[in-house]
Amino acid sequence: MRWTRFEHEGAAVYGIVEEDTVEAVEGTPFGEHRRTGVRHPLAGITWLPPVVPPTFYCVGLNYAEHVLMEAKLRGKEPVLPDKPDVGYRAPSALIGHQAPIVLPPDATERVEYEGELACVVGRTAKRLTRDDALACLLGFTIGNDVSERSWQARDRTLWRAKNTDTFKPMGPWIETSFDLDAALTRVRVNGRQAIEFRTTRMIFGVIDYLVEITRYITLQPGDILWMGTEGHADPIRAGDTVDVEITGIGTLSNPVIAAED
Numbered sequence: 001m002r003w004t005r006f007e008h009e010g011a012a013v014y015g016i017v018e019e020d021t022v023e024a025v026e027g028t029p030f031g032e033h034r035r036t037g038v039r040h041p042l043a044g045i046t047w048l049p050p051v052v053p054p055t056f057y058c059v060g061l062n063y064a065e066h067v068l069m070e071a072k073l074r075g076k077e078p079v080l081p082d083k084p085d086v087g088y089r090a091p092s093a094l095i096g097h098q099a100p101i102v103l104p105p106d107a108t109e110r111v112e113y114e115g116e117l118a119c120v121v122g123r124t125a126k127r128l129t130r131d132d133a134l135a136c137l138l139g140f141t142i143g144n145d146v147s148e149r150s151w152q153a154r155d156r157t158l159w160r161a162k163n164t165d166t167f168k169p170m171g172p173w174i175e176t177s178f179d180l181d182a183a184l185t186r187v188r189v190n191g192r193q194a195i196e197f198r199t200t201r202m203i204f205g206v207i208d209y210l211v212e213i214t215r216y217i218t219l220q221p222g223d224i225l226w227m228g229t230e231g232h233a234d235p236i237r238a239g240d241t242v243d244v245e246i247t248g249i250g251t252l253s254n255p256v257i258a259a260e261d
Helices: 064-074 149-154 206-216
Strands: 002-008 011-018 021-027 033-041 056-059 086-088 101-103 115-121 137-144 168-175 184-189 192-198 224-226 241-246 250-258
Touching: 002 021, 011 033, 056 206, 086 206, 115 184, 115 206, 115 241, 137 241, 137 250, 168 250, 206 224
Parallel strands: 056 224, 101 250
Antiparallel strands: 002 011, 002 168, 011 021, 021 033, 056 086, 115 137, 115 224, 137 168, 184 192, 184 241, 241 250
């Protein structure tokens, strides 16, 4: 099943995607819900992030090639993480499929994409084990962790480099039936493939992180966890379109525009 959120009669509603239509749903995928029978063509809807998370968890430096390439560019020795390490992002930065990534007027030319697998928690979870960890998930979606690298290098925290408005596209939907082991992640800029990697080629996998987080923190329905990226991205500029595809889920597509002065 594919769950999404979209604008319907001026409000945000959940829907179930089937072929080229979406059926509006009363309620949410995290509790009671009812199918309404009201369908809309996908081509005509305004997509929203498929969930607004209570907590937005993220993973950094979780693919070895990404760590090695970034260290080389900085002239430093690479240091691979020796344990799952979790960070946070701002839910206010989230936008949906087809919504524009807006480049601030003072951003440098070092704004880059990062195509990521995103896990969506479906139920309250604490002290998960390796055997039951995946059962807490509703499903998976796609994220683009847009990053302003000059700000990332200068600021003491990542408050604007990672969390500027529109810097976290996510969608287009939550896929509840997904073969993680078979998945490939591909990023295309203006139709040209820039990066491809096996989605599971992580230093620490989804289960590792779910077990580690729930040793200390209770996961809530709707929480999301972005799993990091592979490779080295090229800068994006106004006029570009960035597509992040994960096989078995779909494609998240967003144009890039410059902010109005």
